[in-house]
Amino acid sequence: MALQRSHSGARSLLPLVVSTVKDNLGAVAVLRRMSHLSDRDKCNPALVERLFTQDRPALARLLRSFDRGDFFCPDVQLTGVSSSISVLGFETFLGFSLAVDLRRLIWEFHRTSPIDQVLLWRHSWITAVAARDLAVRLGLDPFLVQNLGLFDKLGDLFISAAYGREYEQLVAVGRGSVGELRDGYQDVLGFDNDEVHRAILGSLEFPATLAVRRGRADSIEETCVKAASNIAIELGCLPFLGAVSESWDLSGSALTEGALAEVALATADAVSRTSRISDQTPN
Numbered sequence: 001m002a003l004q005r006s007h008s009g010a011r012s013l014l015p016l017v018v019s020t021v022k023d024n025l026g027a028v029a030v031l032r033r034m035s036h037l038s039d040r041d042k043c044n045p046a047l048v049e050r051l052f053t054q055d056r057p058a059l060a061r062l063l064r065s066f067d068r069g070d071f072f073c074p075d076v077q078l079t080g081v082s083s084s085i086s087v088l089g090f091e092t093f094l095g096f097s098l099a100v101d102l103r104r105l106i107w108e109f110h111r112t113s114p115i116d117q118v119l120l121w122r123h124s125w126i127t128a129v130a131a132r133d134l135a136v137r138l139g140l141d142p143f144l145v146q147n148l149g150l151f152d153k154l155g156d157l158f159i160s161a162a163y164g165r166e167y168e169q170l171v172a173v174g175r176g177s178v179g180e181l182r183d184g185y186q187d188v189l190g191f192d193n194d195e196v197h198r199a200i201l202g203s204l205e206f207p208a209t210l211a212v213r214r215g216r217a218d219s220i221e222e223t224c225v226k227a228a229s230n231i232a233i234e235l236g237c238l239p240f241l242g243a244v245s246e247s248w249d250l251s252g253s254a255l256t257e258g259a260l261a262e263v264a265l266a267t268a269d270a271v272s273r274t275s276r277i278s279d280q281t282p283n
Contacts, residue, residue: 013163014191018199020162027108029055031204034101037094038147039207045090048097049081058101065100091143099125102150109161120153120160123232127152130228130267137259140221144209148225151210154200155193163189231264 022028033051036043052059059081066078078084085093106121131149135142160167170184185192201211 013189014195014199017158017162017196018203021158021200022203024108027105028204030058030101030105030108031200033058034098034105035201035204035206037098037101038210040091040094040143041207043094045082045085048085048094052081058104061104062097062100066096095128095143095146098147098150099128106157109157120157123229124150124153126232126235126267126270127225127228129270130231130263131225133263133266134224134228134260135221137263138220138224140224145221145224147210148221149228151197151201152225152229153193155195155197158196158200159185159189159193227260228263228267231260231267234264235268 021031033055036047036051052062063078063080063084066084078087081093088096102124103121106118106124128146128150132142132146134140135145156167166188170181170188182192182194198211
């Protein structure tokens with residue numbers, strides 16, 4: 001099946017994707033909080049307390065998630081931001097909060113996409129789990145790499161929301177690989193998911209490290225995330241992509257195939273422990 005460009009001026013569509021996101025006020029509120037939570041250098045417990053005080057439903061969702069034991073939280077009662085930070089540690093609290101917010105963000109666009117957004121959520125969470133494990137083994141910043149993994153499919157999420165029909169066709173054509181899907185974006189829309197990813201993060205003032213590293217072949221952090229994403233795809237998180245056909249060279253990083261296999265097994269265990277929450281509405 002051959003696809004044609006949606007418009008002759010396809011490059012002009014990129015701002016439309018950004019505006020589509022910004023027109024969804026619920027999504028913008030979640031994204032702005034995520035931009036603060038992902039900036040470890042500027043974020044502090046007082047700011048986090050204020051962010052969740054300003055959005056009581058978000059705090060309630062977070063506490064319910066902790067209470068259910070989502071994301072491997074300890075089996076203790078967490079009643080607020082301060083107690084959660086005290087028990088979990090600040091960085092772990094930020095990571096879990098970002099995961100809960102991303103899940104909510106994906107559901108904000110659930111009605112406008114032909115793709116089952118639960119799959120994007122599941123892929124994002126599992127990629128973050130694998131990426132953090134890889135980062136620890138490679139001596140990289142686990143928080144940064146975890147967040148790069150967590151946000152891995154933001155571009156796909158927003159494209160599928162803004163151009164549902166085109167995205168459905170692109171998935172059908174690019175079923176064999178991530179690379180084919182990326183080429184399809186360029187052919188039909190004139191930009192790819194990496195560009196959308198950077199545009200959204202940049203327009204909403206996420207930490208520069210999350211936007212700048214995106215898609216850079218010379219970034220070991222980004223290469224680490226791609227390897228983690230491959231693990232998630234191989235575990236069936238995005239079945240419409242089929243088998244992984246791209247490899248990411250981590251040979252210069254002292255990470256052996258055996259270590260990659262260990263990460264894959266650990267991630268598979270994480271999948272089994274989180275499968276019960278994958279399809280719950282984050283209310």
